[in-house]
Amino acid sequence: MDLTYASVSSGMLTTMATTLLNTLDTMPNKDNRAKVAFSGLDRHLLFCRLLPGGTAVSMFVVSELDDVFLPQPNDLLVNLTECRACVESMLRSMGDLFANAAVTPSALGAALRAAHKLTSATGGKIEVFSSSLSNLGPGALKMRDDKKLYGGPRESSLLSPQSSFYKSFAIDCSRSQVSVDMWLFGPSYVDVATLSCLPRYPGGQPFYYAMLDPQQLDVVSMVSDALRSVLSSPISFEAVLRMRATRGIRPISFHGNFFVRSSDLLALPSVPSDQSYMIECEIDEPLHTHVAVLQSVVLHSTADGERRIRVMTTAVPTTTSLSEVYASADQVAIASFLANKAVEKSLHSRLEDARSLIRSRLIEIFTAYRNTMTNTRGGNAAHLTIASNLSLLPLLSLGLLRNRSLRISTQIPSDVRAYNQTLLTTLPAQRLIPFLLPVLYSLHNMPADAGTVDPTSQMLIMPPRLNLSSERFERHGLYLIEDGMSIFLWLGRAAVPALTMDVFGAPDYASLASGPITLPVLDNSMSQRLRAIVDRIVVQRRGPYLPLLYLVKEDGEPGMRQLALSRMIEDRYEQTSGYLQFLGQIRDKVNGA
Numbered sequence: 001m002d003l004t005y006a007s008v009s010s011g012m013l014t015t016m017a018t019t020l021l022n023t024l025d026t027m028p029n030k031d032n033r034a035k036v037a038f039s040g041l042d043r044h045l046l047f048c049r050l051l052p053g054g055t056a057v058s059m060f061v062v063s064e065l066d067d068v069f070l071p072q073p074n075d076l077l078v079n080l081t082e083c084r085a086c087v088e089s090m091l092r093s094m095g096d097l098f099a100n101a102a103v104t105p106s107a108l109g110a111a112l113r114a115a116h117k118l119t120s121a122t123g124g125k126i127e128v129f130s131s132s133l134s135n136l137g138p139g140a141l142k143m144r145d146d147k148k149l150y151g152g153p154r155e156s157s158l159l160s161p162q163s164s165f166y167k168s169f170a171i172d173c174s175r176s177q178v179s180v181d182m183w184l185f186g187p188s189y190v191d192v193a194t195l196s197c198l199p200r201y202p203g204g205q206p207f208y209y210a211m212l213d214p215q216q217l218d219v220v221s222m223v224s225d226a227l228r229s230v231l232s233s234p235i236s237f238e239a240v241l242r243m244r245a246t247r248g249i250r251p252i253s254f255h256g257n258f259f260v261r262s263s264d265l266l267a268l269p270s271v272p273s274d275q276s277y278m279i280e281c282e283i284d285e286p287l288h289t290h291v292a293v294l295q296s297v298v299l300h301s302t303a304d305g306e307r308r309i310r311v312m313t314t315a316v317p318t319t320t321s322l323s324e325v326y327a328s329a330d331q332v333a334i335a336s337f338l339a340n341k342a343v344e345k346s347l348h349s350r351l352e353d354a355r356s357l358i359r360s361r362l363i364e365i366f367t368a369y370r371n372t373m374t375n376t377r378g379g380n381a382a383h384l385t386i387a388s389n390l391s392l393l394p395l396l397s398l399g400l401l402r403n404r405s406l407r408i409s410t411q412i413p414s415d416v417r418a419y420n421q422t423l424l425t426t427l428p429a430q431r432l433i434p435f436l437l438p439v440l441y442s443l444h445n446m447p448a449d450a451g452t453v454d455p456t457s458q459m460l461i462m463p464p465r466l467n468l469s470s471e472r473f474e475r476h477g478l479y480l481i482e483d484g485m486s487i488f489l490w491l492g493r494a495a496v497p498a499l500t501m502d503v504f505g506a507p508d509y510a511s512l513a514s515g516p517i518t519l520p521v522l523d524n525s526m527s528q529r530l531r532a533i534v535d536r537i538v539v540q541r542r543g544p545y546l547p548l549l550y551l552v553k554e555d556g557e558p559g560m561r562q563l564a565l566s567r568m569i570e571d572r573y574e575q576t577s578g579y580l581q582f583l584g585q586i587r588d589k590v591n592g593a
Contacts, residue, residue, distance in 0.1 A: 001094075002108075003040040007131040008101040011214030012185050016129050017094035019224040024080070024087065026232040028303035032081040037118050038090065039076075041111035042103040043136055048090055049075045052082040055089040065110040065137030070117055077118050106132040109139025112169055112198075116178060123177030123237060125270055127230075128198065131185040131212075139165035145189040151410035156350050158414035159421065161194040170201035174259040177238045179204045179270035181230060186210040186415065193418035201259045203239075203268035205230065205275065205426070205544065208419040218516040222548045229544040236271040239300035246292045248285040254278070255340040255425055271300060274543035276428045278340050291315045322372050326387040332429055334365075335396040335436060339424040342406060346421065355406055362397050363589045365390070370590055380591040384583060392437070398582050399436035399569050400424075407566075408575040423545075427484070431541050434484035438567040439537075440466040443489075443530060444478040444499055451529025460536045469570040475554070478503065481567050482537050487547045488564040489517075493554040502526040504551075514556035516548055 007013050027034060040046035045065070049058035049072055060071035070076060080087065108130055115126045134141050144162060149155045161167060173180055179202040184190050192208055199206045209223055241258070242265050243251055251264060256277035258266040266277075281294075295313045302308060319325060338358050346354035366384055374385050386393070404412050405420035427435060446463040454461050466472045466479075473479060475494040480487065491500075493509060500506045505520045519531050538547060552564040565571070570579040577585065 001038070001040045002106060002130040002132055003042045003046065003098050003101055004103050004106050004132045005101050006104070006188060007129070007185075008098050010131055010185060010212045011220065012129060012131050012212055013098060014095035014214070015212070015220050015223055016183070016227065017091045019227045020231070021088060021091040022224075023228050023231045024084070026228070027080070028232075028235050029080055031304055032079070033305070034080045035077050035122065035124070036080045036083075036087065037077040037115075038087075039111060039114060039118075040098075041107050042101070043105040043107060045107065045111055045114055047071055047076055047114075050078045050083040050086040050090070051075060052078070053085070055085050057086060057090040057093075062114075065107050068110050068113045068117070070114065077122075104132065105136040106130065106134050107137040108132075108134035109165055109169075110137040112180075113138065116169070116173060116176065119178045120176040123269065124179075125204075125235070126173070126178060126180045127183065128180060129183045129185075130190065130195075131188075133188070133190050134195075139163055139169070141191050141194060143189060144191070145414050147410075150412065150414075151408055153350055153352065155414075155417075156346055159193045159351075159418050160347055161197055162191065163194055166194055166197040167201065170198050171259060173202040174267050174269055177269045178202060179268075181205045182207065183227070184208045184415075184419075185212050189413075189415060192415040192422075196418060196422045200257050200422075203258050203270055203272070205257070205272050206419065206422045207544075208415065210413075210416060216516055218518050218548060222546050225546045226544045229546070230272075233273045233544075235303045236300040237269065237303070239268040239271045239298055241266040241268065241277070241296060241298045243279055244295045244297070245281060246287065246289060246294075248287045249281050249283055249292060249294070251279045251281050253280040255280070255344070257426055268300075271298070274428050274431075275426050276336065276432070278336060278425075280337070287318050290318060292318050326369060326373065327389060329387065329390055331390050331393045331396060332433060334390075334393060335400065336429065336432060338362075338397065339400055339432065339436070342400065343421045343424050346406065351406060351408075355401055355408075358397050358400055358406075359586070359589075362394065363586060365393070366586060366590045381587070384587050384590065394583060394586060395569070395579060396433070396436050398577075398579055399438075402566070402569045402573065402576050403436060404566075411562075411574075423485070427545075428543065431484040431543060431545065434482060434541070437569070438468060438481055438483040440468050440472065440568075441480040441482075441533070442466055442472070442477060443480055443503075443533075444474075444476070444495075446529075451532045460532055462533065462536065467570055468568050470565060470568050471571075473554075480533070481564055482547070483567055484541055485545055485547055486563075487534060487537060487549045488552050488567070489549065490552045490564055491554065499526075503530060509553070512551060512553060514551055514553045514560040517551045519549065 038048040045062040047060045062071055141163060149158060180198045181204045182195055182199050184192060187210055196206050212219060254260055258268045261267045293315050298310045300308055338361060342354040342358050345357050369386055405417055405424050441463040449461050450463040452461055475492040477492045478499060479490040495509045497508045500509055502524050503526055504512060505522055506512050552560045566573055572578040
């Protein structure tokens, strides 16, 4: 845990300690084998000595950073069940012990080395909580965030790691079967681009919160719920994944959070329950079978120490018909593929090259379809033509270009952009697709049965989806915008008092403020239906990235308005084309080809 001034003043330290305390009963520990250790860092390292049966906690301070050592061979990594009272006592007093922290330097690199020494013999997970730039000792980072580079050709230099220390450390963790989860907090620069190496190679998870204010209970609750979800979920340890395929098909690239141990073996010290992995294959010789078989095999250990093998086999029919190839293409998988390739391109080249890659791949698909499946290859076509199952691919591609990971903008901080890039390569499909193509509902005039349970299917009836354009907004309306990570309630400036009272318990529009909110529990149909819709969205997306609910007033805080309007991907936004313009550009390129 980061014990610097930034960590304490933001409420991060208290929030983390309280959440850990409340999660001890739900952590995987069925056979009482779980071990825990707690350490802190500022300009020094701090280790907590935990004794079985007691409540007193001793703390050791180590000032040596370059050659890190453990001050106590025992009583640092301890059995959770045996030392439960001591752990609870320490977590309860954490906020008070460091309430007056005034230190600003952060020796994160040295603290990571110490954590690796503690865990390397047994394997496990390191949870890292940091609010400061690591600027002292091994892996010290410099403040390189420069707003003058935003939106320019050199912006990609801010998105590549500035130190090889964290990648090397992460690979060492992978060899020791230790995974790393990063919990980073703003608003100051913490260099997400460099620190994202820590969860990438040992198969961990990244989390970044640009703002944590102890006065905003909604934000604190969201962070606590995410941490509780990660700590309580079932864990698979010491996993390796290998992919096999029919002769003539071979994997050529891998994307996701793992370490490629050999040409076809992926190492994952722990396996999160909600992460995606992409393996790109190529056909390097003719296939003479009616079926091509793809098989992934995962060997792993459960939290109870049981060794298991999970095998997933898919048989795909082969064909000589191009029409069948197009008819069976999966636009969600293609969008995931483009997202991974674009992020990979942006780390080794310019952001503009990554955006060009998306456009060129899309143009290749439409050009090939036009030349092989239509009769217009001899002249210009007035419209783009594609198989019906790929009809949303241009919109998904535009959503990818509009995402904060790749969008042309001078207003996106490098930490935010880098974090969004990590999300593109790890989010499972049920979150990635709304992350690229948000959902828009009209709430003030939704059907009478929306937000109620269908008696036949026992499923909640959702309102009809609208096109992602602000032209749909009415001045008296209430709209829900959801992108898999956030939920926005857009309230028009002419909203009637009856609507604001039924939904927010407020007498009129003027009495409301933009920002994070919690919907009040009110005894009326509108409130009950709206809360049911929001709950359904949260459950449907699942995973640890719990969405935060924001109220956005039409003439309210400009930053909130821009966040919500940036999700309207069919509109023009900053330097990015609207959907109709984008289709026209693709059509002209296809006709030119």
